[in-house]
Amino acid sequence: MALLPVGWVPKLELLVIAAGLAYVLRPAVPKAYALGILMLAVYALDVVGGLLGQGSVTPELGFRADRLLHGDAWWTPVTAMFVHAGLAHLVGNLFILLTAGPALEDRVGERKFLVIFFAAGLAGFAAHAILAYTTTIVTPGELAVGASGAIFGVLTAFALRHPRERLPLIMLFVLWLPAIAVLGIYLVYNVALMFLDSGVAWWGHFAGFLVGMAFAYTLPRVDPRSPVGRRPRVDAEKLAPYATTPETRRIVEQVRTLSTGTPTKDDAVFADAWVDRFFSKATCPQGHAFTRSGTHATCSGGETTVEFARAAK
Numbered sequence: 429m430a431l432l433p434v435g436w437v438p439k440l441e442l443l444v445i446a447a448g449l450a451y452v453l454r455p456a457v458p459k460a461y462a463l464g465i466l467m468l469a470v471y472a473l474d475v476v477g478g479l480l481g482q483g484s485v486t487p488e489l490g491f492r493a494d495r496l497l498h499g500d501a502w503w504t505p506v507t508a509m510f511v512h513a514g515l516a517h518l519v520g521n522l523f524i525l526l527t528a529g530p531a532l533e534d535r536v537g538e539r540k541f542l543v544i545f546f547a548a549g550l551a552g553f554a555a556h557a558i559l560a561y562t563t564t565i566v567t568p569g570e571l572a573v574g575a576s577g578a579i580f581g582v583l584t585a586f587a588l589r590h591p592r593e594r595l596p597l598i599m600l601f602v603l604w605l606p607a608i609a610v611l612g613i614y615l616v617y618n619v620a621l622m623f624l625d626s627g628v629a630w631w632g633h634f635a636g637f638l639v640g641m642a643f644a645y646t647l648p649r650v651d652p653r654s655p656v657g658r659r660p661r662v663d664a665e666k667l668a669p670y671a672t673t674p675e676t677r678r679i680v681e682q683v684r685t686l687s688t689g690t691p692t693k694d695d696a697v698f699a700d701a702w703v704d705r706f707f708s709k710a711t712c713p714q715g716h717a718f719t720r721s722g723t724h725a726t727c728s729g730g731e732t733t734v735e736f737a738r739a740a741k
Contacts, residue, residue, distance in 0.1 A: 433488035433503070437477035441470050441485055442503055445510050452542070455674045456681075459538050460529030460582075463545065464522050467575065470510045471518050486511055486573050493557035494568035509549045509575040517574055520598075524579045527595050528607070532586040534685050535698045538678070540643075544585050545578045548639040552577020552632030559631055566631075577636030580614070584640025587611035662687045662699050663738040670710045670718075670734065679706045687738070703736065 432439055448466035452459055474485050488501075491508035495501040512518040533541040553572060560568040586593070591608035605613075615637060622630040664684035671677040679702055686699035707718040712727035719726055723737035 433485075433501070435482060435485070435488060437473060437480075437482045438485045438488035441473050441489060441511075442507060444469055444473060445507055448510075449506075455538075456678055457538075458530065458533070459541050459545075460525055460533050463529070463575075464526050467510050467512065467518060467522065467525075471512055471515075474511070486513065486571055490571040490573040491553045491556065492569055492571055493560040496557070497568075505550055505553050506546075508553060508573050509546075509578055511573045512575075513573055521575050521579050523596075523598060524583055525575070528583045528586045529579075531590070531593065531595075532582055534682060535586075535590070537682065541582070544581055544640065544643045547643070548581020548584075548636035549575060549578030551581070551635040551639045555635035556632045572632060577632045580618075580633045580636035581640035581643070583607075583611055583614065584637050585644045588641060588644035661696070661738040662703055663736055666734060666736040667703070667706055667710075670712070671706075672711070673709070676706060676710050679709065 433442055445466065448462070448469065451457060452462045452466065477485060489504060489507040489511045491504045492501065496504060512521065529541070529545075532544070536544075555577075556566060556570075556572045560566045560570065566572075583595075587595075587607035587610065591606060593607045594604045595607045595610045597603045597605050597610045597613060618630050618633050618637075622634060662683055664680050664687055667680050667683060671680045682702045683699050683706065686695045686702065704720065707720045707725045710718055712718060712729070712732045714727065714729055714731055716727040716729040716731070718734070719728060724733055724735045726733045
């Protein structure tokens with residue numbers, strides 16, 4: 429049983445992935461962007477290793493069902509998400525991650541975003557392993573690499589909860605379409621190739637889709653009959669003086685993001701939900717808890733009242 433991958437480049441990349449994930453897990457770090465930067469860093473190391481005659485790292489960091497089930501390569505279910513089969517594979521994944529990812533993260537928070545990302549990614553490799561030992565679609569020794577399953581989960585969760593939000597789609601040029609249409613196009617393309625092309629882990633992508641769909645129905649629901657005009661816009665600056673912990677400061681940033689510009693109906697609903705969370709975590713200067721009512725919150729001792737609705741212009 430190997431405790432570490434073979435070769436200095438795979439070992440270095442394993443170290444970079446571990447350090448990168450430790451950074452990603454830090455509070456107030458934008459998760460989608462940090463994951464994208466980590467994928468770029470790993471790809472750059474792979475290119476450097478190739479130029480130095482070290483060959484490809486994918487046999488050591490990519491996922492193979494037979495190695496894992498024989499007690500080897502314990503690191504591959506995670507490292508395989510950050511290794512890509514060429515520049516086109518990487519760019520395609522980054523394009524979706526850096527468009528749908530921040531949009532989902534802003535609405536569900538950092539922790540749930542990471543749960544969706546990694547649950548969908550691990551489900552993709554699990555599907556690859558199951559198929560390897562139960563079908564002839566893939567073989568136990570066949571490599572699977574990339575974050576496509578994880579990113580498919582993120583896209584699915586966002587599109588099913590925010591179907592009218594617009595996302596870019598690359599064709600011969602960039603089209604901005606409703607998120608549900610973007611998901612539908614990717615899904616039809618993926619399902620067709622599941623039965624036609626054995627060279628890519630399309631079934632793993634579909635597993636990520638199923639996980640994203642499952643998470644979508646655990647996310648807060650938005651009443652489409654509630655226009656944004658019925659919900660007063662929140663002034664995050666009025667909450668900021670009471671954000672005295674890292675968690676409450678992150679919540680204020682979420683509220684600020686969702687309340688600036690021209691918010692959609694979904695943005696208004698989620699900003700309101702984040703305000704509820706803020707007052708459940710924040711404390712008054714005297715140490716008392718807040719009680720929210722409409723567009724103001726009052727300390728239980730009655731000494732402080734916060735009016736947080738944005739003034740009409």
